[in-house]
Amino acid sequence: MNEHQIQQRRAIEALRSGVPNRDAVGALGSTQRAIEAKFLDKLAEARSGASAGGLLVAGGFGTGKSHLLEFLQHRALDERFVVSKIVISKETPLHDPSKVFRSAIAGATLHDKRGDALTEIATSLRFNSPSYAEFYRWTGTPEARLDERFAATLFLYEQLGSEDLEFSDRIRRFWAGDPVTVSELKRKLRECNEAATWTIPKISTRELALQRFRFAAGLMRCVGYAGWVLLFDEVELIGRYSLLQRAKSYAELARWIAGFDAEPLPGVTAVLAITDDFDQAVLYDKNDVEAVPNRLRARGGADDELMAARAEQGMRLIQGERLPIEPAGVPERQTIYRALKAIHGEAYAWAPPDVSGVETFGSRPMRQYVRSWINEWDLRRLDPTYQPLTEVEELKTDYGEDAALATPGEPEPEVAEE
Secondary structure, eight states, rough: HHHHHHHHHHHHHHHHTOOOHHHHHHHOOOOOOOHHHHHHHHHHHHTTTTTOOEEEEEOOSSHHHHHHHHHHHHHHHTOOOEEEEEEEESSSTOHHHHHHHHHHHTTEOSSSOSSOHHHHHHHHOOOTTTHHHHHHHTTTTTOOOOOHHHHHHHHHHHHHHGGGGHHHHHHHHHHHOOOOOOOHHHHHHHHTOOGGGGOOBBBBBHHHEEEEEEHHHHHHHHTTOOEEEEEEGGGGGGSSSSHHHHHHHHHHHHHHTTTTTOOOOOOOOEEEEEEETIIIIITSSSSSHHHHHHHHHOOOHHHHHEEEEEEHHHHHHHHSSSEEEEOHHHHHHHHHHHHHHHHHHHHHHHHOOOOOOSOTTOOOOOHHHHHHHHHHHHHHHHHHTTOOOOOOOOOOOOOOGGGOOOOOOOOOOOOOOO
């Protein structure tokens, strides 16, 4: 097989399994023009250095949410953004900024380099450049809202450089989410005769994670990337959390979609994909619209009041700001059919016949058409006389609470070591 044939087979395999990849998206593109236009507007805002907020897209099973996120990823990479795809799961709960950050930084993709993204970015720093001088100045200003750990580690990274490769790696791992002790930082600052210059206070793990998003995005822009795009898939999993974890998740959803003035994320934009029946099944059938803020406010603390207000904002966004994934019309389906027929023929070096696939319904998810066409071509390639009949079984999303998704409570604040 030649490289083109291998590429076409990769596309067919991805579409057959329902897990879109670059080849599949490159072959089919996207029919969601309205969402794409709004996404490009968000990229422009993030490129300008603004806190761009994000988009919430909604669709049923098989309507192409993951395909759309893959398509948007490649659009953003072409625009020279760093892109991270984050799948909400037990290991990466939306309500835990530390775990979300680790997932985002571990999965970050660069358009022009392979390997660990943060290492590539950090080693691209040019300490004598105007962009670095501005970034270093910014880390120490009130507008950055960054703990002194970031300015201190950036200073040490510049000063130590190749003379202390082990600690330079420790700094990069700190930027990527690992802890670094205050005693370590002070020892290294003393070696640089700078210990008296820095005051490193206590900070909670949660707040440190949120600041890492700001710092990492600034680091990316410092070395020439346009900003940072975060793509969240399977956000509907939050419907299976406990009530309090759902409350925190709604608040985090509000952060990524609308942003909070006190916690800006300059140069960052996000897209979150959720099921289109989430609002009815969880916000109303579980009565989260009332139960979540009532439970939080009953606790009586100032932090609980803030969380309740943010959770309410997140639920309002789910109700009123979702961008629906529109079903493909007849012209779009015909275009996709012709493209798939050509790809299947090139992939397996044959002339696929016309197939009917599943019965046409205006609201049928595109994935059902695609899978039925591919399955019929697969069978007809093996037996040209076979007449397959495709049956469809609808899958329902389970929003029942799952104790296995429970995570420990909020970490204790980190304690500054003397």
